[in-house]
Amino acid sequence: MNRDYNFAYLDEGAKKEIRRSILKAVAIPGYQVPFGSRELPIGRGWGTGGLQITLSILLPSDILKVIDQGSDDSVNAVSIKRLIKECAAVGVTTDSEAATVIQTRHRIPEIPLRGDQILVLQVPEPEPLRLVEGSDLVSRRMHGEKDYNLIWLRLFEDLIQFNEITAAAGYPVMVHDRYVASPSPIPRYDVPKLNMAQCLYLFGAGREKKIYAIPPYTKVEALSFDDVPFQVESFAGHACGKCGARDVFLDEIYDERTGEKYYQCSDSGYCEGRRRGAG
Amino acid sequence: MPDEPVLSLYNPQQGQEYLVEPDEPVLSLSGLTMYYGQGCPECEGDPGRGGDPLRGGDPLRGGEPERKGDPGRGGAPGRGGAPGRGGAPERGGDPERAGGVGLEKNRCPRCGAIWALRGVSLSLFPGEVLGIVGESGSGKSTLARCLYFDESPRAGTLRLLGRPENAFLLSRQARKQIRRESMGMVYQNPLAGLKMDYSVAANIAENLIAANCKNVARLKQRVYELLEIVEIPAYRGKETPASFSGGMQQRVQIAKAIANRPGILLLDEVTTGLDLSVQAKVLDVIKKIIREAGIAAILVSHDLAVIRLLADRTLVMLDGEVIERGLTDQILENPRHFYTQQLVYSLL
Ligand SMILES: Nc1ncnc2c1ncn2[C@@H]1O[C@H](COP(=O)(O)OP(=O)(O)OP(=O)(O)O)[C@@H](O)[C@H]1O
Numbered sequence: 001m002n003r004d005y006n007f008a009y010l011d012e013g014a015k016k017e018i019r020r021s022i023l024k025a026v027a028i029p030g031y032q033v034p035f036g037s038r039e040l041p042i043g044r045g046w047g048t049g050g051l052q053i054t055l056s057i058l059l060p061s062d063i064l065k066v067i068d069q070g071s072d073d074s075v076n077a078v079s080i081k082r083l084i085k086e087c088a089a090v091g092v093t094t095d096s097e098a099a100t101v102i103q104t105r106h107r108i109p110e111i112p113l114r115g116d117q118i119l120v121l122q123v124p125e126p127e128p129l130r131l132v133e134g135s136d137l138v139s140r141r142m143h144g145e146k147d148y149n150l151i152w153l154r155l156f157e158d159l160i161q162f163n164e165i166t167a168a169a170g171y172p173v174m175v176h177d178r179y180v181a182s183p184s185p186i187p188r189y190d191v192p193k194l195n196m197a198q199c200l201y202l203f204g205a206g207r208e209k210k211i212y213a214i215p216p217y218t219k220v221e222a223l224s225f226d227d228v229p230f231q232v233e234s235f236a237g238h239a240c241g242k243c244g245a246r247d248v249f250l251d252e253i254y255d256e257r258t259g260e261k262y263y264q265c266s267d268s269g270y271c272e273g274r275r276r277g278a279g
Numbered sequence: 280m281p282d283e284p285v286l287s288l289y290n291p292q293q294g295q296e297y298l299v300e301p302d303e304p305v306l307s308l309s310g311l312t313m314y315y316g317q318g319c320p321e322c323e324g325d326p327g328r329g330g331d332p333l334r335g336g337d338p339l340r341g342g343e344p345e346r347k348g349d350p351g352r353g354g355a356p357g358r359g360g361a362p363g364r365g366g367a368p369e370r371g372g373d374p375e376r377a378g379g380v381g382l383e384k385n386r387c388p389r390c391g392a393i394w395a396l397r398g399v400s401l402s403l404f405p406g407e408v409l410g411i412v413g414e415s416g417s418g419k420s421t422l423a424r425c426l427y428f429d430e431s432p433r434a435g436t437l438r439l440l441g442r443p444e445n446a447f448l449l450s451r452q453a454r455k456q457i458r459r460e461s462m463g464m465v466y467q468n469p470l471a472g473l474k475m476d477y478s479v480a481a482n483i484a485e486n487l488i489a490a491n492c493k494n495v496a497r498l499k500q501r502v503y504e505l506l507e508i509v510e511i512p513a514y515r516g517k518e519t520p521a522s523f524s525g526g527m528q529q530r531v532q533i534a535k536a537i538a539n540r541p542g543i544l545l546l547d548e549v550t551t552g553l554d555l556s557v558q559a560k561v562l563d564v565i566k567k568i569i570r571e572a573g574i575a576a577i578l579v580s581h582d583l584a585v586i587r588l589l590a591d592r593t594l595v596m597l598d599g600e601v602i603e604r605g606l607t608d609q610i611l612e613n614p615r616h617f618y619t620q621q622l623v624y625s626l627l
Pocket residue numbers: 315344346351352355385393394395413414415416417418419420421422467581
């Protein structure tokens with residue numbers, strides 16, 4: 001650990017301020033709380049929102065896991081992990097069960113998380129209304145009035161044009177029957193994990209300067225029409241080429257040498273654990 | 280006017296029934312005053328023109344104003360030379376009043392505010408079509424937008440569906456609900472009424488979804504029903520209205536406006552700028568809807584032929600004021616106001 005930095009890089013004042021925004025976000029599930037996003041030695045848009053949350057909540061006793069699209073060893077995950085280790089002497093792990101704080105981009109781990117765990121999501125676009133309304137002012141008023149008709153209209157338009165809802169990631173969810181939120185670009189497969197979860201979910205958007213939260217045991221529902229149920233990705237008939245898992249989110253991988261497609265667990269820590277257990 | 284003892288304006292979404300006596304208006308407006316700009320009543324020295332000023336009224340149309348890209352509106356200059364303006368006898372007898380040196384008559388010479396409406400009053404009865412005529416700039420569209428809560432007037436009282444409260448003073452939520460459940464609007468400019476980047480079907484479904492219908496099968500069924508009413512082939516429902524002709528766009532607006540079976544329909548220059556044959560088709564559709572659905576409608580037009588065809592009663596507007604009103608036949612056959620005479624004789 002580099003002693004030139006304050007614990008967890010940010011100064012105590014900044015951390016306190018961010019924690020205050022987090023508390024507000026927890027108190028109003030799904031509501032986007034503005035916060036004074038700090039400069040970090042990582043470019044905005046590379047997970048700085050999630051990183052600031054993680055840095056603000058870390059204790060020396062924490063055990064951290066960082067994943068990017070499920071993978072512990074992608075470049076982005078590794079560099080965030082290295083930065084945090086440099087300025088905070090916390091333990092790190094790839095095991096979702098052992099971690100107390102998990103920072104992630106685009107995935108929620110396969111195993112259900114517990115009440116003593118916090119999942120921090122990096123969010124590029126926190127505003128679920130962005131696609132249908134360009135003005136921030138109007139969007140904020142729509143949230144205030146719980147007027148989400150334009151999102152519904154967008155979903156209906158999808159059904160008219162394509163007979164299905166095309167939004168693959170960042171599917172809009174209704175949080176606690178009040179605010180529609182974007183669950184960040186997690187696949188639909190992960191959306192049901194937000195509902196009545198034991199763990200705390202924190203969402204941070206660095207560029208857009210917003211924090212929002214889904215506290216434990218909060219009702220979270222994907223927006224869907226009565227007669228067109230919400231559906232998650234299906235990997236029926238496929239299994240992980242490494243560990244043989246079937247009921248998990250699989251990445252499709254194309255082998256250039258053989259010209260063949262094969263599947264692999266998107267959650268690398270989960271896959272690793274299964275192989276260790278089996279071997 | 281209908282002969283039934285009572286007209287029931289039942290709204291299925293609301294599950295509430297308003298019983299309106301046939302001699303009781305579904306809409307009654309008094310003292311509607313609207314100006315664009317700041318501080319004008321002081322210049323006028325007559326702030327009370329239309330009653331108490333309305334405070335806190337927040338227009339429901341949030342984004343860009345309708346004027347943007349409205350081809351029929353741009354040119355305020357060049358209106359000075361309209362025929363017959365000088366001799367309006369009932370207007371206080373002073374044609375110079377608003378600084379008639381070629382400036383806009385409805386612009387306050389001191390603060391520059393534009394007076395669009397001055398104390399307009401009207402009533403709309405169940406099942407009738409009320410025509411509103413007047414030259415360009417006389418305030419017809421502003422009136423329609425105020426009635427649809429797109430614009431918050433400076434003063435005025437609006438009572439709807441027999442309810443006692445002034446609808447202009449209701450909360451945004453309440454106004455939204457009234458508008459969604461009881462009113463339909465067809466804008467002069469289709470760009471103001473339609474989302475050009477959504478399909479025709481989604482455009483028509485918008486108010487149904489807003490009224491909390493979240494069943495795709497039912498939404499689609501109603502949309503195709505409405506397409507049939509306005510005589511647009513079902514297969515075109517997937518296209519965006521941007522690819523439609525002007526007449527078709529207006530028919531899409533009509534379908535959207537009547538989707539929730541409103542009691543009150545506002546039609547602003549539905550046929551303006553359309554070919555005669557296309558006009559006839561749009562007018563047929565409107566006639567059919569009004570007769571079959573028993574909707575009360577306000578029909579704004581500067582085309583007297585359209586007014587003659589559809590309106591039971593007619594108001595004539597000039598510079599934001601109603602200068603003459605009566606049965607349509609009476610106004611067209613025997614206009615009393617000098618301005619109306621000019622209008623009728625030059626246009627017929
Ligand atoms: N948003 C606005 N801001 C400023 N002035 C406006 C606005 N909207 C309308 N006006 C002015 O108010 C007056 C009445 O306009 P309005 O559009 O209601 O007339 P109209 O009778 O509908 O005319 P047309 O027949 O050309 O449609 C005009 O002088 C117009 O320039």
